[in-house]
Amino acid sequence: SPLIQLPHIVPRAVEGFECFNASLPNITIYATGGTIAGSAGSADQTTGYQSGALGIRTLIEAVPQLCNVSNVKGIQIVNVDSGDINSTILTNLTQQIQKDLDNPFMQGAVVTHGTDTLEESAFFLDLTIASEKPVVVVGSMRPATALSADGPINLLSAVKLAVNKNAKGRGTMIVLNDRIASARFTVKTNANAVDTFKAEEQGFLGVFEDINPLFFYPPSRPLGHRYFNITSRPFQTPMPKVDVLYGHQEVSPEIFQAAVDSGAKGIVLAGLGAGYWPSVALKSLEAVVNKTGIPVVASRRTAWGYVEGQEWGINAGFLNPSKSRIQLQLALENKLSNQEIKNIFEL
Numbered sequence: 102s103p104l105i106q107l108p109h110i111v112p113r114a115v116e117g118f119e120c121f122n123a124s125l126p127n128i129t130i131y132a133t134g135g136t137i138a139g140s141a142g143s144a145d146q147t148t149g150y151q152s153g154a155l156g157i158r159t160l161i162e163a164v165p166q167l168c169n170v171s172n173v174k175g176i177q178i179v180n181v182d183s184g185d186i187n188s189t190i191l192t193n194l195t196q197q198i199q200k201d202l203d204n205p206f207m208q209g210a211v212v213t214h215g216t217d218t219l220e221e222s223a224f225f226l227d228l229t230i231a232s233e234k235p236v237v238v239v240g241s242m243r244p245a246t247a248l249s250a251d252g253p254i255n256l257l258s259a260v261k262l263a264v265n266k267n268a269k270g271r272g273t274m275i276v277l278n279d280r281i282a283s284a285r286f287t288v289k290t291n292a293n294a295v296d297t298f299k300a301e302e303q304g305f306l307g308v309f310e311d312i313n314p315l316f317f318y319p320p321s322r323p324l325g326h327r328y329f330n331i332t333s334r335p336f337q338t339p340m341p342k343v344d345v346l347y348g349h350q351e352v353s354p355e356i357f358q359a360a361v362d363s364g365a366k367g368i369v370l371a372g373l374g375a376g377y378w379p380s381v382a383l384k385s386l387e388a389v390v391n392k393t394g395i396p397v398v399a400s401r402r403t404a405w406g407y408v409e410g411q412e413w414g415i416n417a418g419f420l421n422p423s424k425s426r427i428q429l430q431l432a433l434e435n436k437l438s439n440q441e442i443k444n445i446f447e448l
């Protein structure tokens with residue numbers, strides 16, 4: 102049902118909205134950049150374009166259908182390639198979205214984002230926003246100027262999802278290519294393809310049919326979900342540095358100490374198979390862990406799988422390295438002990 106019905110509250114709600122109809126729900130679109138806001142020199146150029154070139158007003162104006170489903174307010178958080186998103190930008194985003202969703206007149210939030218690190222930001226929002234209302238992160242693989250650009254339909258899908266009554270209680274979701282995906286499990290699997298976001302083992306939450314969301318199951322949160330309250334931390338302060346190290350044949354045993362020396366307060370390992378390391382490297386890893394007490398999370402370099410049983414560290418379970426890094430950073434920011442961090446990861 103529409104959130105705004107009483108005439109006397111209309112003027113307050115109108116403020117800041119790009120389009121307004123008292124019978125429609127209210128959504129805020131937070132724009133951060135990426136290819137969905139990307140601009141190339143010609144319509145047939147799909148690489149080498151500038152990410153984060155167009156502002157949120159341009160993105161909204163390109164999809165007039167948005168105003169048929171929702172009142173949309175656009176907020177430009179930053180306008181960057183997603184490689185430049187960091188913990189201060191994400192803290193700012195969480196704090197603004199939380200405030201917004203706590204407002205009874207707001208129905209949900211949509212975040213536009215580059216796809217390269219979208220899986221990290223979506224997971225961050227999932228862990229730091231406390232609300233039943235939907236948070237939807239959306240991107241595109243083709244710049245806004247391209248033939249068959251996927252951004253406009255993805256944006257309309259995201260807004261339709263954010264106002265859908267079945268979308269509540271599912272945490273943060275990811276929308277691209279007619280799919281609804283879980284922020285916890287979904288990753289970018291292909292550097293170029295439009296159907297890149299997948300969770301091979303956990304699957305999708307639903308699909309879009311005629312640009313309308315259809316869910317497979319009732320709402321639920323994934324096992325292992327944990328909330329981190331960052332609403333009152335100063336957002337300008339970066340969170341503790343966590344490095345991801347990649348395992349391979351002949352890996353240098355010195356990389357663990359090098360990470361600590363460069364300021365890492367936690368380490369995530371993209372290990373071989375189910376979290377293994379070559380024996381020489383493992384010895385030096387154990388020495389660093391024993392000497393510094395730094396938390397080390399064992400994840401995997403394979404795309405999918407489950408990591409358990411690595412005695413020298415904290416086992417990542419189903420979380421891949423990029424998502425493990427986000428959770429470890431939030432755990433360190435919240436000053437959790439190594440044992441408490443272990444309890445969060447090893448459910």
Ligand SMILES: NC(=O)C[C@H](N)C(=O)O
Nearest residue numbers: 135136182183215216217
């Ligand atoms: N498709 C994209 O959005 C890629 C872009 N480099 C980004 O992540 O910002």
